[in-house]
Amino acid sequence: KTIPQVSKVTRSGLLNENVFLLYSQERLASYNIKPGTLEDAMKGRNISTSGGQVNVEGKNVTLEPGGEFKSVDEIGNVLVPTANGSSVYVRDLVDVVRGYESPARFKNFFNWRDSQGSWQRSRAITLSVQMRSGEQIAEFGEQIDVTLARLKQQVPEDLIFARTSDQPLQVEESIHLFMTSLYEAIALVVVIALIGFWEWRSAVLMAISIPVTLAMTFGMMHILGIDLQQVSIATLIIALGLLVDDPVVAGDAMKRELAAGHPSMIASWLGPTKLATAILYATITNIVAYLPFLMIKGSTGEFIYTLPVVIACSLVASRLVSMTFIPLLGYYLLKPKFEMPIEERRKKGFAARYYRLGHWAIDHRWKVMAGAVVLLLGGGLIMSQLKTQFFPKDLSYLSYVDVWLPTDAPLSATSEAAAQSEEIIREVVAEYGHHHLDDDGNPREVLKSLTTFVGGGGPRFWFSLSPELQQLNYAQIIIQVQDKHDTAHLMGPLQKALSERVAGARIDVRQLESGKAVGLPVAIRLTGDDTTTLRSHADRVKKILEETGISDRVRDDWGEESFAVRLKTDSERANTAGLTNYDVAMASQSAMAGHQVTQLREGDKQIPVVAKLRMEERAQLGDLKNLYVYSGQGSQKIHLRQVADLEYGMQTEKMRSRNQFRTITVSAMPSEGRLASEVMKLTGNDGVDLRSACGNPQVASASG
Numbered sequence: 001k002t003i004p005q006v007s008k009v010t011r012s013g014l015l016n017e018n019v020f021l022l023y024s025q026e027r028l029a030s031y032n033i034k035p036g037t038l039e040d041a042m043k044g045r046n047i048s049t050s051g052g053q054v055n056v057e058g059k060n061v062t063l064e065p066g067g068e069f070k071s072v073d074e075i076g077n078v079l080v081p082t083a084n085g086s087s088v089y090v091r092d093l094v095d096v097v098r099g100y101e102s103p104a105r106f107k108n109f110f111n112w113r114d115s116q117g118s119w120q121r122s123r124a125i126t127l128s129v130q131m132r133s134g135e136q137i138a139e140f141g142e143q144i145d146v147t148l149a150r151l152k153q154q155v156p157e158d159l160i161f162a163r164t165s166d167q168p169l170q171v172e173e174s175i176h177l178f179m180t181s182l183y184e185a186i187a188l189v190v191v192i193a194l195i196g197f198w199e200w201r202s203a204v205l206m207a208i209s210i211p212v213t214l215a216m217t218f219g220m221m222h223i224l225g226i227d228l229q230q231v232s233i234a235t236l237i238i239a240l241g242l243l244v245d246d247p248v249v250a251g252d253a254m255k256r257e258l259a260a261g262h263p264s265m266i267a268s269w270l271g272p273t274k275l276a277t278a279i280l281y282a283t284i285t286n287i288v289a290y291l292p293f294l295m296i297k298g299s300t301g302e303f304i305y306t307l308p309v310v311i312a313c314s315l316v317a318s319r320l321v322s323m324t325f326i327p328l329l330g331y332y333l334l335k336p337k338f339e340m341p342i343e344e345r346r347k348k349g350f351a352a353r354y355y356r357l358g359h360w361a362i363d364h365r366w367k368v369m370a371g372a373v374v375l376l377l378g379g380g381l382i383m384s385q386l387k388t389q390f391f392p393k394d395l396s397y398l399s400y401v402d403v404w405l406p407t408d409a410p411l412s413a414t415s416e417a418a419a420q421s422e423e424i425i426r427e428v429v430a431e432y433g434h435h436h437l438d439d440d441g442n443p444r445e446v447l448k449s450l451t452t453f454v455g456g457g458g459p460r461f462w463f464s465l466s467p468e469l470q471q472l473n474y475a476q477i478i479i480q481v482q483d484k485h486d487t488a489h490l491m492g493p494l495q496k497a498l499s500e501r502v503a504g505a506r507i508d509v510r511q512l513e514s515g516k517a518v519g520l521p522v523a524i525r526l527t528g529d530d531t532t533t534l535r536s537h538a539d540r541v542k543k544i545l546e547e548t549g550i551s552d553r554v555r556d557d558w559g560e561e562s563f564a565v566r567l568k569t570d571s572e573r574a575n576t577a578g579l580t581n582y583d584v585a586m587a588s589q590s591a592m593a594g595h596q597v598t599q600l601r602e603g604d605k606q607i608p609v610v611a612k613l614r615m616e617e618r619a620q621l622g623d624l625k626n627l628y629v630y631s632g633q634g635s636q637k638i639h640l641r642q643v644a645d646l647e648y649g650m651q652t653e654k655m656r657s658r659n660q661f662r663t664i665t666v667s668a669m670p671s672e673g674r675l676a677s678e679v680m681k682l683t684g685n686d687g688v689d690l691r692s693a694c695g696n697p698q699v700a701s702a703s704g
Contacts, residue, residue: 005135009129019075019097021612023035031088046069047065050064075609083635106411108123110452128461141172164480175228182210182211189207193248199337205251205333206247212325234307250271253272257271271327271330387678393514397482400465401425401508421475452476455470455474455475456469457474464513487511492672506553520667520669522551522668548683550671554668555667555668558652558654564651568644569643574644577643584644587640588627593612594611613627621646
């Protein structure tokens with residue numbers, strides 16, 4: 001946080017501290033003390049309210065009453081009154097234990113290779129560092145490196161620092177790719193100009209026009225507030241082939257005027273001016289061709305917004321360069337050169353062959369038109385066979401694995417499945433390295449690290465990735481490889497091995513995407529009011545997707561029904577005993593999950609103090625019946641089994657809504673080598689077959 005370029009730092013995998021008051025209900029009952037009495041005693045002792053102000057000789061002095069807890073020992077020294085008028089210390093009633101959240105609801109693990117080449121797994125904390133808007137990411141990355149290097153000198157040597165996601169590196173590689181493309185473009189322009197014009201002066205003129213045009217483009221981007229990011233860099237690479245068109249035409253026009261005998265001053269003005277209208281409309285046509293991208297709505301439109309804007313900037317800059325810098329530079333560079341009249345050039349060489357071909361096409365215009373129509377139809381036929389995908393997968397060092405267990409799975413089961421998945425990933429990647437040797441013929445070390453988040457998704461490490469909310473049945477494994485070209489090749493083997501070997505889990509191996517966050521590529525939403533009907537229709541949609549033969553891992557976002565225990569309170573019996581339904585619910589909640597009675601302040605941390613029943617008295621489901629239920633208004637208590645019964649059944653743990661209506665989304669992953677558009681095509685024309693199968697008009701289909 002001390003780095004000026006940093007706006008926010010978040011931590012993942014850090015367990016919260018608690019102070020537990022572990023009580024036995026039998027011991028409390030022997031003193032005739034209710035669990036709620038502990039909370040009253042704590043609140044009466046641990047105070048941080050102001051005592052008011054008093055005016056002393058013209059100054060307001062704040063009165064601060066003492067009593068706030070300073071340590072855990074002070075919690076145990078609180079006196080709790082009993083029913084017979086005596087008092088007992090908290091430490092004699094309960095076990096005061098300071099520890100971490102138990103059971104944990106979120107964990108972070110890191111896999112790395114030690115100096116002997118063996119893989120190690122340990123608990124970890126992941127820091128997500130975000131850059132301030134408007135800062136340079138290269139400088140941001142350098143400052144992070146300097147700070148980490150300084151921090152390593154202050155911590156134990158065995159503490160491991162590793163980068164899971166390195167956006168400065170990704171940007172640096174993108175910039176390097178652009179610069180390589182720029183150098184290649186300049187070299188190609190020079191070579192083509194030498195071949196076409198047969199002189200070095202025109203080649204140099206064209207080569208100079210590229211950096212001048214890019215400099216003007218960067219200036220326009222700066223004025224419009226567009227940064228150098230993935231889309232803008234890709235757009236500049238695309239624009240390299242367009243921005244030389246106008247300078248080439250202007251330079252060639254100047255050469256013709258020089259060959260016609262005009263002085264350099266006149267030729268440098270007259271040549272581009274004669275073709276000014278044609279160049280202008282050609283530039284406008286190219287710009288307008290990309291403007292429809294601005295009409296795309298939503299997050300997709302926001303993502304590709306810079307593409308048409310940067311294209312327009314580069315073409316406008318090219319137009320300005322062709323009418324200003326090219327005439328200026330051409331005045332000094334280009335020299336008159338004799339050119340044969342067009343009639344002479346048509347008699348030999350390439351021009352003669354081209355001239356004869358043109359005459360033949362005119363003389364046989366119907367044959368040529370028929371051939372063009374055949375080519376057009378053939379192209380349309382080939383186009384209809386092409387697979388459609390709006391955004392391709394990204395070339396990245398990172399990929400990730402989603403591990404889903406049944407909705408009622410505890411964190412321990414999820415952690416076990418994640419650990420098993422990590423082991424399988426290491427085996428599959430090692431086997432891949434043995435089959436893809438390095439330059440010396442040795443097996444390659446393909447895998448760099450594994451970072452696992454159990455109980456929820458990690459921080460957003462990629463712009464198109466939406467992290468999953470914290471839920472005990474979910475784990476995310478981030479795979480980092482040494483060479484980003486290996487990522488795509490590992491997806492198939494990893495998915496096959498994980499799906500076959502990790503029992504009881506649904507696993508998705510995913511690549512990072514270039515566009516907006518898609519989630520599952522194939523998704524069909526069903527909206528309605530009746531839960532049973534929605535479940536039935538969702539099952540039909542699943543069957544349709546499975547029957548396509550090219551969709552895998554079909555599921556819905558409600559999950560399977562899970563085992564549930566219901567406390568059915570007999571209100572009449574409870575009221576007769578002086579209890580309410582609320583008293584019954586709070587007795588169960590406080591005993592099983594615990595409830596916060598106060599907090600301990602340490603510096604800037606506030607540590608909850610939680611009263612909780614001892615594990616041995618709540619280890620089994622049957623222990624619920626033996627819980628004491630205390631009245632909130634009086635001192636009476638009875639066992640829970642006297643006023644409530646336990647009912648067992650199945651229920652839907654998670655239901656989702658959209659626009660205030662219950663909505664279930666059926667999703668699937670395309671088979672390896674297939675696209676989401678192919679799956680949707682086989683289900684019917686944009687969901688028509690799905691609607692007829694469900695008998696429900698409220699069906700929306702989507703594919704990414």
